Amino acid sequence: xxxxxxxxxxxxxxxxxxxxxxxxxxxxxxxxxxxxxxxxxxxxxxxxxxxxxxxxxxxxxxxxxxxxxxxxxxxxxxxxxxxxxxxxxxxxxxxxxxxxxxxxxxxxxxxxxxxxxxxxxxxxxxxxxxxxxxxxxxxxxxxxxxxxxxxxxxxxxxxxxxxxxxxxxxxxxxxxxxxxxxxxxxxxxxxxxxxxxxxxxxxxxxxxxxxxxxxxxxxxxxxxxxxxxxxxxxxxxxxxxxxxxxxxxxxxxxxxxxxxxxxxxxxxxxxxxxxxxxxxxxxxxxxxxxxxxxxxxxxxxxxxxxxxxxxxxxxxxxxxxxxxxxxxxxxxxxxxxxxxxxxxxxxxxxxxxxxxxxxxxxxxxxxxxxxxxxxxxxxxxxxxxxxxxxxxxxxxxxxxxxxxxxxxxxxxxxxxxxxxxxxxxxxxxxxxxxxxxxxxxxxxxxxxxxxxxxxxxxxxxxxxxxxxxxxxxxxxxxxxxxxxxxxxxxxxxxxxxx
Amino acid sequence: xxxxxxxxxxxxxxxxxxxxxxxxxxxxxxxxxxxxxxxxxxxxxxxxxxxxxxxxxxxxxxxxxxxxxxxxxxxxxxxxxxxxxxxxxxxxxxxxxxxxxxxxxxxxxxxxxxxxxxxxxxxxxxxxxxxxxxxxxxxxxxxxxxxxxxxxxxxxxxxxxxxxxxxxxxxxxxxxxxxxxxxxxxxxxxxxxxxxxxxxxxxxxxxxxxxxxxxxxxxxxxxxxxxxxxxxxxxxxxxxxxxxxxxxxxxxxxxxxxxxxxxxxxxxxxxxxxxxxxxxxxxxxxxxxxxxxxxxxxxxxxxxxxxxxxxxxxx
Numbered sequence: 001x002x003x004x005x006x007x008x009x010x011x012x013x014x015x016x017x018x019x020x021x022x023x024x025x026x027x028x029x030x031x032x033x034x035x036x037x038x039x040x041x042x043x044x045x046x047x048x049x050x051x052x053x054x055x056x057x058x059x060x061x062x063x064x065x066x067x068x069x070x071x072x073x074x075x076x077x078x079x080x081x082x083x084x085x086x087x088x089x090x091x092x093x094x095x096x097x098x099x100x101x102x103x104x105x106x107x108x109x110x111x112x113x114x115x116x117x118x119x120x121x122x123x124x125x126x127x128x129x130x131x132x133x134x135x136x137x138x139x140x141x142x143x144x145x146x147x148x149x150x151x152x153x154x155x156x157x158x159x160x161x162x163x164x165x166x167x168x169x170x171x172x173x174x175x176x177x178x179x180x181x182x183x184x185x186x187x188x189x190x191x192x193x194x195x196x197x198x199x200x201x202x203x204x205x206x207x208x209x210x211x212x213x214x215x216x217x218x219x220x221x222x223x224x225x226x227x228x229x230x231x232x233x234x235x236x237x238x239x240x241x242x243x244x245x246x247x248x249x250x251x252x253x254x255x256x257x258x259x260x261x262x263x264x265x266x267x268x269x270x271x272x273x274x275x276x277x278x279x280x281x282x283x284x285x286x287x288x289x290x291x292x293x294x295x296x297x298x299x300x301x302x303x304x305x306x307x308x309x310x311x312x313x314x315x316x317x318x319x320x321x322x323x324x325x326x327x328x329x330x331x332x333x334x335x336x337x338x339x340x341x342x343x344x345x346x347x348x349x350x351x352x353x354x355x356x357x358x359x360x361x362x363x364x365x366x367x368x369x370x371x372x373x374x375x376x377x378x379x380x381x382x383x384x385x386x387x388x389x390x391x392x393x394x395x396x397x398x399x400x401x402x403x404x405x406x407x408x409x410x411x412x413x414x415x416x417x418x419x420x421x422x423x424x425x426x427x428x429x430x431x432x433x434x435x436x437x438x439x440x441x442x443x444x445x446x447x448x449x450x451x452x453x454x455x456x457x458x459x460x461x462x463x464x465x466x467x468x469x470x471x472x473x474x475x476x477x478x479x480x481x482x483x484x485x486x487x488x489x490x491x492x493x494x495x496x497x498x
Numbered sequence: 499x500x501x502x503x504x505x506x507x508x509x510x511x512x513x514x515x516x517x518x519x520x521x522x523x524x525x526x527x528x529x530x531x532x533x534x535x536x537x538x539x540x541x542x543x544x545x546x547x548x549x550x551x552x553x554x555x556x557x558x559x560x561x562x563x564x565x566x567x568x569x570x571x572x573x574x575x576x577x578x579x580x581x582x583x584x585x586x587x588x589x590x591x592x593x594x595x596x597x598x599x600x601x602x603x604x605x606x607x608x609x610x611x612x613x614x615x616x617x618x619x620x621x622x623x624x625x626x627x628x629x630x631x632x633x634x635x636x637x638x639x640x641x642x643x644x645x646x647x648x649x650x651x652x653x654x655x656x657x658x659x660x661x662x663x664x665x666x667x668x669x670x671x672x673x674x675x676x677x678x679x680x681x682x683x684x685x686x687x688x689x690x691x692x693x694x695x696x697x698x699x700x701x702x703x704x705x706x707x708x709x710x711x712x713x714x715x716x717x718x719x720x721x722x723x724x725x726x727x728x729x730x731x732x733x734x735x736x737x738x739x740x741x742x743x744x745x746x747x748x749x750x751x752x753x754x755x756x757x758x759x760x761x762x763x764x765x766x767x768x769x770x771x772x773x774x775x776x777x778x779x780x781x782x783x784x785x786x787x788x789x790x791x792x793x794x795x796x797x798x799x800x801x802x803x804x805x806x807x808x809x810x811x812x813x
Contacts, residue, residue, distance in 0.1 A: 306698065327700040336698065344698055349691035349758030358688055358699040361681045368680050412699065 009035045009070060009086070009166040009198050011056075016065035018051050023402070023431055025051040027222040028065065033167060033198040038189060040213035040230075041202045044242055044492065045457040046428065047219040049202050053171055056200070057089040058082030088160035089169040092176070094152055096159075098145035102138055103127035106159050130158050134188060150181030157188065168192065169200040174208060175292055186212050204291050206235050206496045220244050239496070243459060243488040252483075253443055255467060258284040262451055263303075263321075263420060268312035272298045274475030275312070280420065285442060285452040287466030289459075291495055294472040296455050297339075300422050303453070304336040305329045316420075330359065335413035337406075339425035339455070345409045346397045352408055353379045353393040359412050382411035387437070403434030410438070421445060422453045427461060439464055459488040471495055519774055532657045534777065539663035542773035544724050546666040548744035549751070549765045550673045551601075551717025555615075556748055557677065558710035559690035559757030560608060563619035564600075565718050566740035567626035570733075572596045572722040574630040577639035577732035589644045594719040600626065601715015605708030623741070631734035638733040645727035662724050669720065670766040677762055686710060690757025746797045747772055754804060772796065 011033040018026045026048045033039055043049050054060035056067075058076030067074050069085055076082045082089075096105050103124050112122035127140035136154045138147075144155060153173065160168065170189075174182040189199060189212060203209055209216060210230060217227040218241040225241045259282035268276045273295040280286045288296040301307035303314070305323030314321045316332055323329035326336070338344040347355055356379045357364065364375045379393050386407040390400060397405055406426065413421065423442070427435040442465050445452055456462055462469055469486050471479040471494035479494035481487075548565050555562045576593050584592065600622070607618045651660035677683035688696040689706050697703045725737065751768025753760030775796070776789045 304698070325702065326698050327702060330700045338698055344692075344694050347688045347691035347695050347758070349754075350687060354684060354688065358684070358696070358701070361684055365681045368682060370679055370681055370684060372679065 009033070011087075011167055011198060012068045012071075013052070013056070014066050014068070016052065016055055016062045016067075018055065018060060018062050020051075020429070023429060025222050026055075026062070029219065029222070029224045031217060031224070031227075033200055035166065035196045035198045036193055037214045038193050038199045038201055038212055040209040040216045041200060041219065042204075042206065042209060042216060042238055042242060043219035044459060046221075047242070048222040049219055050171075051222075052219070053089060053169055053200075053202060056082065056087060056167075056169060058087075083163065086164055086166035087169065088163065088165045088167070090153070090156050090160055090171065090173060092172045094156045096144045096152060096155060099143065101141050101143055102131075102147075102155055103140035105144055105155055106130060106140075106162060108159070110162075130162060134158055134161070135191070136188075148181075149176045150178065150184065153177070153181075153185065154188075161192075165197065167198045167200070169202070171202045172204065172292075173201070174203065174205060182208065204496060206238055209238075210235060218242055235497070236493075239489060239492050243492055252464060255285075255443075255446055256283055256449075258282065258467065259449055262317055263453075264313075264315040265299075265303075266313045268299065268302060268310060268314065269475070270295075270298050270302060270307060270310040272475050273302075273310075273312075276472070276475070276477060278470065280451045280453060282419070282451055283446050283449045285446050285454055285465050285467050287454045287456065287462045287469035288472065289455065289457060289462060289469065289491060289495065290472035290478075294495075295475040296472050297424075300336060300424055300453070300455055303329065303420075304334060304422060306336075330416070330418070333419035334422065335359075335416065335418035335420070336422040337409050337413060337424055337426060339428065341402070341405055341409060342398075346405060348396070348398045351394040351396055352383070352388065352390050352400070355397045355408050356382060356411050357415070360415050363416070378415055379411075382415055386411055386441075401431070403430045406430055406434065406438070410441070418450070420451045420453065422455070424455045425457065426454070427456075427458065435461075459491045462486075462491055463488050516771070519771055519778070534781075536658055536660060536663065538770065538773050538777050539666070540660045541777070542769050543660075543662040543666035544721050544728070545740060545743045545747060545773075546766055546769040547669055547717050547721040547724060548740055549747035549769045550670055550762050551714035551721075552741075552744045552748050553673070553753050553760065553762045553765045554677070554686060554710045554713045554717075556745075556753050556755060557690045557757060557760055558686045558707055559693060560707065560710060561615040561619060561745075561755075562601075562604065562711060562714045563616065563741050564604060564622040564626055565714065565721075565744055566737040566742075567623045567630065568597065568600050568715060568718045569722050569725060569740060570630040570736040570738075571600065571626040571633065572719055573726055573732040573736050574633040574639075574734070576644070576722060576726060577642050578633060580642050580644040581639060584644065586644045586647060590723055593722045594716055597715040597717070597719020597722065598712050599715065601718065602708060602712040604715070605711030608711060609704045609707035627734070630736070634732065634734055636734065638731055640731045642726050642730045642732060645723055645730075648723060648727035662727065665720070665724065666766070669717070670762055673762040682706075682709070687758055690754075690759070692758075743772070743793075744769075746793060749797055749800045749804070752804075755801065 013029065013031040015028045015030060016026050017028050029048065029052060041049055041052070051060060055062050058079045058081050074085055097108065106127045107123045112119040112126060124140050131138050131140065134157070136158060138151060138154060144152060147155070173185060177185065193199060201209070201213055213230050215227060215229055216233060216238060218225040218238060220242060261279050261281045263278065263280040265276065265278040272293055276295065276299065288299065290296050298307060302310045305325045305328050321332065323332070353376065357375050360378060361370055364371050364378065376393060383390065388404050388407045390404060397408060400408070426438055442452055454465055463486055466486065469481045469491060470477050471481065471491060481490050481494070552562055552565065572593050575596050576589050579592055580589055604619055604622055607613045608615045648661050651658055677686060685696065685701045685706055688701060689703055693703050726732065747769035748760065748765045749755065750772060751760065751764030751766065753765050772793060775792060779789050779792060
């Protein structure tokens with residue numbers, strides 16, 4: 001750890017640009033990190049924060065732009081070269097070996113040796129020293145798997161700082177922490193700042209940002225909006241910068257008045273939900289949003305039979321509704337498109353045809369045998385309707401662009417004409433043209449009297465589509481917004497303000 | 499890499515094997531005689547039927563190591579029943595039912611209890627093998643004649659068609675149709691491709707996975723009938739290592755061990771190719787041990803090719 005002020009680092013990122021399959025995630029971003037300073041990076045989902053961190057950690061290479069450390073240009077070919085330059089990144093998902101002890105995790109890869117054997121006594125001594133130095137009251141012999149999340153994070157920090165670290169990047173470090181644990185983390189960060197480390201603190205929680213950061217940079221749509229010393233800006237201003245110019249609500253086509261209420265949920269509770277009430281009517285688009293873990297993801301899982309346990313009462317079209325398997329939800333006319341397209345949506349080994357019709361195969365069959373002609377017809381119809389750009393029905397789904405993959409997943413359920421569509425981040429990471437096509441299709445659904453539960457962290461999308469937006473915080477509805485009060489600014493403010 | 503070239507490259511081992519087998523066959527006299535070909539088909543039929551059952555499990559993303567031991571236990575059960583005077587058809591029904599039930603046990607553990615398929619079927623391999631020994635009291639039952647009728651065939655022109663080979667081909671065709679054309683089969687492919695996605699698309703994945711193992715058991719029951727019609731002896735160490743031959747046939751036939759890909763017809767062809775290669779080796783005058791050696795080598799080459807093809811695909 002650098003103690004000498006002359007060793008303070010200055011990391012300059014200049015004009016970083018990076019695209020992922022045609023979508024520009026970063027558009028010429030500049031950022032400067034200085035030793036002895038906590039620098040907060042703020043922005044909505046999709047603003048480019050993760051890409052920036054990945055470039056800094058050597059995971060992703062920029063298409064253009066450069067990185068310089070103390071004026072010396074550097075190039076990160078891989079994570080190891082970023083580590084060699086003293087950059088440590090602590091991700092939301094920690095990279096610890098659970099069955100190992102704290103000391104073993106700290107020594108991993110550089111164990112003190114006695115001949116061919118690990119010198120366990122030296123390892124324990126070293127661990128004790130490093131933990132004491134950081135003021136962490138952890139038992140070096142405790143197994144990491146048994147520790148609380150805040151303690152595990154301390155292990156991760158101690159592990160990162162064991163190397164010659166000058167720059168520490170923390171990605172949403174408090175997302176899973178209790179308030180007390182977060183306070184403890186802040187004390188550690190202030191201490192590290194005093195020792196001359198440059199700290200990049202990435203967070204959605206603006207109140208925390210204002211409590212800890214010396215400087216705040218806001219990203220929006222892959223560009224830097226600006227950087228300000230914390231005392232020179234306010235929480236309201238940062239929210240405004242994150243959101244940018246509000247979309248013109250007049251862009252929205254007018255909706256028909258909502259019909260009969262279809263879904264009634266009362267006092268729904270589960271792992272993250274703490275009693276939520278929700279009503280969705282026919283022809284209504286209800287938006288749900290919140291920070292990670294606020295409960296909106298869990299609600300989607302409960303409604304689609306994808307959650308193991310839930311309390312509360314749910315009625316669908318006047319009858320009790322508690323699906324225990326997605327197929328039960330599907331039979332009652334509920335469909336869900338998951339946020340994790342590749343992991344939970346697509347079947348990578350199969351083609352467009354099979355992926356598109358899997359939810360309809362039973363309807364297309366007699367005595368268990370699929371009518372191949374009807375199946376191909378159905379897929380062709382939906383490929384045309386959604387303008388899926390595929391070389392043919394047998395093209396493997398993974399070779400399609402992200403936008404076309406999403407269209408295949410939407411068509412999978414649209415073909416069954418469900419009455420309630422749960423759309424989970426329907427346009428995340430998707431090109432603008434497809435995004436607009438999907439938005440127009442949601443308008444059509446509402447027009448046809450179908451209900452949509454829209455879960456999105458994209459506030460622009462929320463304002464464009466939702467008739468009503470529920471902002472969740474800590475498992476409860478924190479705010480209900482309806483046009484004209486439904487603005488991007490209002491949504492972000494309700495999400496981040498505690 | 500251009501697409502056609504890549505697809506040829508990923509099929510390279512299959513092409514090489516067929517080419518190699520052809521060259522060897524052409525160099526051997528008396529290979530392309532109806533007699534030799536028929537005997538290959540007959541000899542391949544038992545492992546062939548096992549490979550078809552194995553295909554369901556592999557395509558669904560599982561693994562069944564217990565087939566050989568399951569065959570031994572089924573054979574022991576049927577041997578006892580035949581001693582007790584059960585008729586041929588009744589014994590066939592019993593063999594199928596016992597196989598199905600034993601397979602369902604594997605399926606229950608893998609899909610409901612969620613034990614690892616490898617460990618599960620390794621344990622049941624030992625359990626079934628041990629149970630076969632106990633059921634037989636350590637004494638083989640010989641002269642089992644209930645399936646005598648299956649051990650024959652009919653004549654088309656100068657060619658003798660054995661029932662065993664015919665059963666193998668018919669089952670392969672039926673299984674291929676089920677996998678390609680039925681809702682069940684298509685869902686098995688989806689299950690092996692991405693189980694979570696399949697579940698969210700409304701597939702009852704737990705039930706389905708149980709069925710894939712049960713079908714492997716059913717195929718083993720049928721293989722037992724073919725086996726007993728051929729050897730007419732039930733011993734505790736019957737069919738040792740057959741599970742490896744069946745997995746080998748699948749791998750050679752292009753069924754992916756990662757699940758979600760492959761065809762039953764490929765597995766059947768793989769089985770025939772391996773049998774042809776073995777017959778070849780024997781006819782060329784090499785000792786038995788060479789067959790084992792070559793079989794192992796072939797499996798490794800094909801598994802490596804599968805892995806390389808997948809790497810190519812991702813890149």
